[in-house]
Amino acid sequence: MKRFRGIFTPIVTPFLEDGALDEVGLRRNVTRWMTTPLTGLVVLGSNGEAPQLDDAEADRIIDIVRAGVPVGRPLIAGTGRESTKATIIATARAAAAGVDAALVRTPSFFKSQMTTAAFVRHYTAVADASPIPVLLYNVSMFTGVTLAPDAVATLAAHPNIVGMKDSGSDIGLIAEFIAQTPDDFVVLAGSAATLFHALAAGCDGAILALAALVPGEVVRMQTLVSENRLDEARALQRRLMPLARTIGGLHGVPGLKAALELMDFSAGPPRPPLLPVPPQIVELLRTQLDSLGMLEKPSEVRG
Numbered sequence: 414m415k416r417f418r419g420i421f422t423p424i425v426t427p428f429l430e431d432g433a434l435d436e437v438g439l440r441r442n443v444t445r446w447m448t449t450p451l452t453g454l455v456v457l458g459s460n461g462e463a464p465q466l467d468d469a470e471a472d473r474i475i476d477i478v479r480a481g482v483p484v485g486r487p488l489i490a491g492t493g494r495e496s497t498k499a500t501i502i503a504t505a506r507a508a509a510a511g512v513d514a515a516l517v518r519t520p521s522f523f524k525s526q527m528t529t530a531a532f533v534r535h536y537t538a539v540a541d542a543s544p545i546p547v548l549l550y551n552v553s554m555f556t557g558v559t560l561a562p563d564a565v566a567t568l569a570a571h572p573n574i575v576g577m578k579d580s581g582s583d584i585g586l587i588a589e590f591i592a593q594t595p596d597d598f599v600v601l602a603g604s605a606a607t608l609f610h611a612l613a614a615g616c617d618g619a620i621l622a623l624a625a626l627v628p629g630e631v632v633r634m635q636t637l638v639s640e641n642r643l644d645e646a647r648a649l650q651r652r653l654m655p656l657a658r659t660i661g662g663l664h665g666v667p668g669l670k671a672a673l674e675l676m677d678f679s680a681g682p683p684r685p686p687l688l689p690v691p692p693q694i695v696e697l698l699r700t701q702l703d704s705l706g707m708l709e710k711p712s713e714v715r716g
Contacts, residue, residue, distance in 0.1 A: 417487055417514060417548065417576055417599045418617040419452025420632045422624035423460040425670055426474060428681040434470055436477060438679020443481035445678070449628035452618065453487035454478060455516060457507075459555060459580075460622045460666055463491050465684045468506075475510040489620075493518030493550060497535050501542045508544040515539075516548045516578060516620075521556035529564040540573040549577035552603070554662070562586070566593040575599060578620050582607040591615040605631075605657035609650035612638040622669050623657050626676065627705060656701040664690050672698045676707060 424442065427435035446454060456478050457463040457471055466474070475490055482488045490512040492503040497520075504515045517539055521527060540547045549568060553559045560577070568574050576599030579587055584607060591600050591614065602611035605623035612619075612635055624631040630653060637646035660668040667690045670680035675698060682689055690698075702708050 415576075415597060415599045415617055417452075417489070417546075417601070420450075420618050420624055420628070420635055421453050421455050421487070421489065421601070421620045422446065422451055422628065423455040423458035423491075423620055423622060424478070424625060425666065425673060425680050426461045426463075426466065426470075426684075427679040428684060430682065432684065434473060435679050435681055436473070438681070439474065439477050440481055442673075442678050443478050446625070446628070447481060447483065447486070450632045451486075451624060451628045453489065453513075454482055455489045455491065455620050456512075457491040458516065458620070459491075459518075459552060460625075460669060461491070462666060462684050462687070465687075468503075471503075472506060472510060475507055475512060479511045487513045489514045489516050489548065491516045491518065491550070493520070495520045495522050497538050500535070500539050504539060504543045504545070504547070512545060514546045514548055514575070515543060516550050518550040518552055519556050519558050519560055521558045524558050527558045529561055529567075532560055532564045533567050536568050536574065537571060540568075540571050543573060546575040547571075547573055548575065548599070548601075551577065551579040551581060553581055559586075562589040562593050565590050569594040569598045576601065576617070578603050580604055584610045584614050587611055587616065588614045605661055606654065608634055608653075608657075609638065609646050612646075613643070622660055623653065625669065625678075626656065626660070626672055626702065627653065627707060630705070652705065656698075656705065659694070659698060659701060664694055668694060668698065671695050672702060675699055675702055 427438040490507040492515040494500040578601045580603030599617045602616045602619040673680040
């Protein structure tokens with residue numbers, strides 16, 4: 414059984430206007446997401462502004478979210494750091510706080526030296542030391558490096574490396590990951606713009622910012638593809654594309670936070686140096702959310 418199969422959302426880190434963590438808002442957000450059909454949540458991912466948090470903030474976020482996510486619904490935490498040693502330490506802290514798996518992005522500062530051999534050594538050491546399962550994480554749009562299929566195939570043989578997330582839109586590459594890994598190895602999509610195609614290629618689910626806004630629709634997409642109702646799935650992909658693009662490659666975390674605020678979530682401003690989206694983008698998001706029926710009941714997340 415693939416424990417981490419399904420639809421997850423990487424949650425934002427809500428801040429107050431003075432830059433402090435909005436703990437009350439975070440608890441409220443988690444409570445709302447737990448009323449939806451999401452499989453589980455991801456904390457401290459790129460959409461959570463993880464690189465801009467200190468260790469104390471990261472630990473506090475995990476504690477708050479773990480308290481709001483029932484046992485049986487997986488909680489995944491991003492624990493990737495630039496050094497193997499720091500990644501092992503961060504993963505151990507997350508495990509001690511009760512997360513179910515670690516999502517470990519590729520180190521990337523020394524890009525030219527991030528070879529398959531370097532990645533295999535890094536992830537093997539992390540997985541050997543980790544008390545919890547490890548998920549590999551390709552997010553090339555931010556890191557500028559990519560785990561190649563041969564590296565993933567090698568790492569998938571490790572008993573504590575149970576899957577991966579790929580945030581790219583290269584369906585051929587994703588298909589290679591699926592083809593070269595065991596049947597019990599979970600491959601999760603990370604791009605809402607190509608969700609239908611990734612699921613059709615054999616992905617076991619997704620970790621998507623879009624799922625924070627329209628969880629029911631994203632879960633339905635996986636159901637439609639699994640039931641081979643491909644025409645309906647394609648139509649749903651077309652409906653979701655405008656919003657997916659706006660909060661994805663175009664405006665990222667600031668766009669996602671603005672959309673969540675429109676839906677009465679707590680998000681607050683992005684942490685500098687990120688800038689809030691301008692008013693015209695807020696209005697675009699309002700139009701896109703309204704077209705999907707997501708502003709009809711601002712006190713709820715529609716499942």
